[in-house]
Amino acid sequence: MTGLFGMLGTATRGMNANQTALQTSGHNIANTNTDGYSRQRVHMTTERPYYMTGVGAIGMGVSASSVDRIVDPFIRNQTRDAYSKFRMYEQKSDALGQLEHFMNEPSETGVINQLSVMYDAWSKLGSNPELVTSKSLVIENSASFADMVREMAGQISQLKGEVTSNIEKGAMDFNEKLEQLSILNDQIFSISSNGNVPNDLLDTRDSLLKDIAGLADISTTFDSYGRVSELKIGGKSGETVLDINGHKKISVVSAENTISVGGDANNKVTFTSNLPVGTIVIEGYTPTEPAFKAVDVNEGEIGGFQAASKEIDVRLEELNTFVTKFAETINTAYRNEAGIDFFDLGTDSTKVLENIKVIQSLQENPATLKTGKGATPAPGDGSLAKDIEKLFNTKDAGDQMTFSERYNNIVTKNGISKQQADNIAASQLTVLNQLEYKNESISGVNLNEEVSDVIRFSQAFQANARVIQTISDMLDTLINRTGA
Structure with a gap:
């Protein structure tokens, strides 16, 4: 549509798009210090033009087509892997340091x-x-x-x-975060299936995955909705503990032939096995008795304690x-x-x-x-x-x-x-x-940039408002000041 009413629609769309951009910049500024937050940007798309015979294409303005997270999935994945390895060796070093203290050498009161x-x-x-x-x-x-x-x-x-108790605690934390991730999967699907992008939920998903990677080495696969469609413990060749249908608990061999179900030291079952104390197992059930399958964990806190x-x-x-x-x-x-x-x-x-x-x-x-x-x-x-x-x-x-x-x-x-x-x-x-510095440089909020955007989008909003005011004056002239 052309004419004054077409111009009015163009200016209105411009106001709406820049208002959305202003709101997004405000959201970024508000979350400057929020851990795990990824800055967002409004993707603006030029509206399809109107073609007038003898004139050609006449622009119809702009629309905010999407609000996107600024992230690098490759860097995020590398960060999770590095965090998992760091936590593994940190916990191993801490435990061996205590063992070194007990051996008490060199010392005037030691065994030698x-x-x-x-x-x-x-x-x-x-x-x-x-x-x-x-x-x-x-x-x-x-x-x-x-x-x-x-x-x-x-x-x-x-x-x-104490090391075994820490493995049990790690297993409980792993199960708790896995349950949160399973619930989050449902929330992400609910929003994504309606054609929207759950940016803040995806940030929460990434933060949860980093926390889980800090407990054990994991391998993840995502579907088109942004859900974690498969999560394996023990790396790519490990065992699946979460998919889109739900999740499984991991448990710990806490003593000879004894398993702490879900890592809970107060919920133990007897299971005939020659598995070493501290082994992580996945809980499952047969019609007659519980069945547990051992999993090799090589990284994260649990891997370090093991x-x-x-x-x-x-x-x-x-x-x-x-x-x-x-x-x-x-x-x-x-x-x-x-x-x-x-x-x-x-x-x-x-x-x-x-x-x-x-x-x-x-x-x-x-x-x-x-x-x-x-x-x-x-x-x-x-x-x-x-x-x-x-x-x-x-x-x-x-x-x-x-x-x-x-x-x-x-x-x-x-x-x-x-x-x-x-x-x-x-x-x-x-x-x-x-890696975290690089991730921050990509996904972190830059206040100077955001303030600059606020000024830019507010000026664009005001300019579109001025266009609407001008069109209003023109319509007033056309309707009330012309005629007989």
Whole structure:
């Protein structure tokens, strides 16, 4: 339509489009400090022109065709991956740091120093075998060593339990956020299916996905409506835990043959399995019994705690082997002459670390500690004590290490593993910061730009209003001031 009424429609559309743009700029400014918000822009489209015979195309103005988020999906995906890796190594480093603290090396109160103290006690006993005080010193220092080892075992076992509890908490958080994402999927579909773009809901979706990636490595697929049509835990080759039909809970193996359903420590079920403690499983059901399928999680907080749990198990096994080897070496030498052991290692060979102690009879009566060789050692015979003294600095035929060196090797391996975790965490943090900076430069709100847009759109609005005022004056002249 041309003429005054056509001009009126053109100006009205111009006002509406610029009003929408002003409202969008105001929305951007209001959310300047909103975490996860992506700035929005109004996409304006030229209206289809009116073709007048003999004149040609006459412009009909503009319309706001859509309000779009300014995002780079590739950067967002990279940011999620980097965040997942960073959280993994950060949590692993934290747990291994606590293990390093419990090992307490180098230290004047650590195991290596206590081995040296025991060596000195046996050395003095070899030189003064008749002194009851020298015997008491050997017993007391050996008992202190056993106490130290048991205390360390208790601390490490407690750390193992805390790591498992953190995995359970991570699983609960994962399930909660997965449920939120499932609900969000429905909301996104409800809006998108009506032809609208749920920009703010898509921002919430992206924030949820980043939080979920911080808990475990995930792989996501989106449909044309903007929903997460498939989410896998454990990466691209992992297991599907969410699709457009709903979601599944993940659970945790919290103890031998025991699973914390949904990560809830108060909701446990018994399930025959040889899965390691801390394993993530997906819950499902058969007609007769619950079924759980193990999932490999390699990143995120859960992956970090799982990696730390495995390291702790290895260190515990190494420490148990070290203490067993040390105690049995002393026991063999002492038993060959005295007929009894020096250390009591308990009945479970896998828990020597928790059970070791000096045998009760020697603790009750240190004077009975044998120092010489033979059935009836000669007075002043300290040969047995001297032989045991030599064992402390004897290199093993297999690994060519003394007991102190072997323990130091265990501590060193943990230190190297923690240092690697620290280095990778620092590296990933650098990458993450760069990606977040790039994402912010693309999707973040620039106040100077928004204020400039406010001025630009407000001037355009006012100009279109002036056109309407001019047309109103023209219509007034046409209707009221012409005629007879």
